[in-house]
Amino acid sequence: MGSSAASIPQAATQSSTPSGVHIKPRNRTHDISAALRGEWLDNDPFLTAFFNGMSIAFPVGEKFFIDSVRHYADRITDPELKENIKGFCGQEGFHRREHQHYNETLCAARGYNLEKLEGTLTRRLNWAQENLPPLTNLAVTVAIEHFTGVLAELLLSPGSIMDRVEPSMRALWRWHAAEEMEHKAVAFDVFRAVGGSEELRLGVMRRVSVLMSIELTRALFYILKQDGELFNFRLWRAGLAGLFGKHGAFNGGWAPYKAFYNHGFHPWQQDTRELLVQWAAEPQLSA
Ligand SMILES: [Fe+2]
Ligand SMILES: [Fe+2]
DSSP states (O other): OOGGGGSSSOOSSSSSSSSOOOOOOOOOOOOOOHHHHHHTTTTOOOHHHHHHHHHHHHHHHHHHHHHHHHHGGGOOOOHHHHHHHHHHHHHHHHHHHHHHHHHHHHHHHHHHHHHHHHHHHHHHHHHHHSSOOHHHHHHHHHHHHHHHHHHHHHHHSSOOOGGGHHHHHHHHHHHHHHHHHTTTTTTHHHHHHHHHOOHHHHHHHHHHHHHHHHHHHHHHHHHHHTTOOOHHHHHHHHHHHHSSSSSSSSTOOOHHHHTTTTTTOOOOGGHHHHHHHHHHHSOOOOO
8 A cells, every 4th residue: 555545535435336246357268260251240341340440449448448547556445446456457458368369360361450450549548658647547548448338238238239240259249348347437436536536537538539439430441441341332321320320339328428427427327237147147159
């Protein structure tokens, strides 16, 4: 425990993860090389490209998340939150490994340049680590963890786009989603425990939302260009509807995203425990 621990507000517990939720790293591997050669998401080149683009961002992002949370680990005194930090780092570590494998396999199979795809994001996050205060970087993690938490809820909900996904990819995305849901409050609790303000949380979220949209769009453009589909406007129209339309992948995501801007927001105000129970009851494909 550092001397700065005295300045940390002490509550009964600093962890707000519900008691029935265990942040358990599951060391799973996924045999996805055959699926990655094709349009694994509903046989749709646009939606497949969009989700592949998201995967590109995970390994470099997850390293950043781990670093920004670990930076404060020895300032946390609450045993429950300390345990949750360990679970968080373990889970993100396995996600990082599996998505690195995903990305390398994808790029080899389809002729994409991984360095080009992830280069800008890597440079942005390296710049942030070198130039921004650690608390701001933790706020960046809190903001992106909110995105992954909301996405997890969408992907684990009945009738989600995951019902139209090749089985090995479905297993990987839903494993990742379940663990994101389990640890959705960890970075948030650390941020709060070390004195992160509402002002910083909201200000960073606004910027992160813009930057993430730019990064995901950049990856999507690159992939569609490589696939020879960049100017296929019919594909774009159907694909955007497939993401944001009435039955789209992100339908239902706006309200939980916006909840972040409420004063006093907390990730578990959205009680998603039932989705975890349902996921755990499913037969698990991966090793
Ligand atoms: Fe993750
Ligand atoms: Fe996460």
